[in-house]
Amino acid sequence: MSGIKRTMIILPATLVYFLVMLDSSIISTAIPQITDEFNSLLDVGWYGSAYQLASSAFVPLAGKIYIFFPIKWSFIVFFTVFELGSALCGAAQSSPMLIVGRAIAGLGASGLMNGILTILAAILPPHKLPRVMGLNVALGQVGLACGPLIGGALTEYATWRWCFYINLPVGALVGALLLSLRIPEINTKPPAYEVLHTAMSSMDLFGLVLLWPSAIMFFLALQWGGNQYAWNSAMVIGLFVGAAITSGLFLTWEYHYGDNALLPFSMLRNRVIYSASATMFFFMGVMLTAYYYLPIYFQAVKGDSPLMSGVHILPSIISQVLVTMSTGTLIQRVGYYLPNVLTGTALASIAYGLYSTFSPSTSVGKWIGYQIIGGAGSGATSPGSYIAIQNSVPRAAIPTAMAILILCQNLGSAIFLTVAQSIFSNSLQNHLRTQAPGVDVQAVIQGGARMLRPLVPAQELPSVLQAYSRAIDAVMYLGAGLGVAAFGCAWGLGFKDIRKKGEEGK
Structure with a gap:
């Protein structure tokens, strides 16, 4: 496949990648307004992690689906689910409804990122993948980086609900394009009825049943610890223990199930795969933590509007986009x-x-200046792991390898956004009690990030702003540690000249 046919497939695939990454961060500048409307400051972590958690839990299954079912129709089904979740988020009437909508959108996104990478591998020779993948990731990073700015503008001049409704008209255009295109297959697919007949074994559905509860219990423990329940309470400890036991059962099952497992251990032993996956596990936490908590800093501490908080993170956006676009x-x-x-x-x-x-x-x-450094760092890191894997495994194994990578990066996003929320909420409560003892802590927390000035007496406001700032600083310590962990994991990618593989593929 070449010329216009290839371009007509790359364009909608890249646009979908842009939408998925946009959806990961567009809510960040809208969160203060959402917390005001739903009185839900303690749910901030769930607005991001519900999306990432659902995506993580279904990514291994998505990899299997692309192996056994046609790429085109699998991709369209996942995209439809993503659009349905976006519509539900836009229509949300409560915080729990919004969280459910985010989870459904994440379920759809679980198959989209894997599908895009699989599509590119199906239509491009290996030596052309780095440049197209660099452009694809760059535009995805444009979506991730511009999300806060777009979200702030929509929240201020329309409504935060358009942060989700914006996916629908674009989705209709993408869907029409995809339906009219023929996407080639990497390998021959068995008849659908054969796959469905043996789905329990061929797609490792039992492994999926073990994975879901372990992830859910772990995230509930992180979310509830220090908020609804004490860290040493029976509820939180029980959730951690349950997550550990079911995770152990899942890994044991995967080890004994062999190459048909959701996470084949034969691939996990590949140094490039596990190094790339570990790098992105930590680094997605790095990127999203800044995009969620810098807008809170600007809106709560600096008093910005949603739009201006997006404008004030433009240094990070511009530097990240420029560096990402040149990296491939x-x-x-x-x-x-x-x-x-x-x-x-x-x-x-x-x-x-x-x-x-x-x-x-x-x-x-x-x-x-600080944001320029951070944006450049994110832009330089993002494409490397994808390119490393696509140049290290056979083409037929790319869907499974990418499923492992995407599972790890989504899991990292969900875990570390939840950890960041736990650090922020616990630190904020502690600093408010020590620095502003005359303030009603629960009223400040329930009021939301943008209601500080109307809620807090003028004489107490400087102390409350200082408490907010220190709570955000504590979250940034987490980001610094995650960056160091990603740096250590990245060494496993190795010094490999991918041009040699390209010359062999010519």
Whole structure:
């Protein structure tokens, strides 16, 4: 496949990737308004992690679906579910309804990212993948980076609900394009009735049944600990123990199930696969933590509107987009992806260390400069792991390998957004009690991030803003640690010249 036919497939696939990544961050600048409307500041972590959790839990199954069912129709089904979740989020009348909608959208997204990478592998020779993958990831990062700005504008001048409704008209266009295109298969697919007849064994549905409860119990423990229940309560401890037991059962089952498992251990032993997956596990937490908590800093501490909070993270957006768009081409020319990943993770760690110094009096020059460093770090890191895997496994194994990578990065996003929320909420309560003892802590928390000034007496406001700032600083310590962990994992990607593989494929 070449020429216009290939381009007509790449365009809608890239647009879908843009929408999925946009959906991951567009809610960030709308969250303060949502918490005001639903009185749900303690649910902030769930607005991001419900999406990532659902996506993580279904990613292994999505990889299996692309192996056994036609790529085109599998992709369209997942995209329909994603659009349904977006519609439900836009129509949400309560915080739980919004969380459910986010989970349904995440379920659809679980198959979209894997599907896009599978489609690109099906229509492109290996030596052309880095440049197209770099462009694809770059546009996805544009969506991730521009999400807060778009979300802020929609929240201020329309309604936060359009942060989700925006997916629907674009989705209709993409759906029409996809229906009219023929997408080639990487390998021959068995008849659907044969797959359905043996689904329990061929698709490892029992493994999926073990994976879901372990993930749900773990996230409930993180969310409830220190908020609804004490960390040493029987409820929280029981959830952690239950998650550990079911995770152990899942891994044991996967080990004995062999190559038909959701996570084949034969692939997990591949150094590039487990290094790339571990790198993205930590690094997605790095990227999303900033996009969720910088807008809270600007809106709560600096008093920005939703739009201006998006404008004020433009330094991060612009630097990330520019660096990401040049990274794919640079890797294809130089041949090595590891230097970009190491440089990016190091810069991101430094940026988070600088973010942790934010206070109500931080100057404009500092928060602009710090964000440029962080955005450049995110942009340099993002494409490397995808390119590494696609140049390290046979083409027929790419859906499974990508499922492992996407599972790890989504799991990291969900875990660390929940951890960040736990750190933020517990730290905020502690700082409010010590620095503003005359303030009703629960009223401040339930009021939401943008209601501080109307709720808090003028004489107490500086102390409350300082408490908010210190709680956000505590979250930034987490980001710095995750960046260091990603830097350590990235060394396993190795120094491999992908140009040699490209020359063999010509």
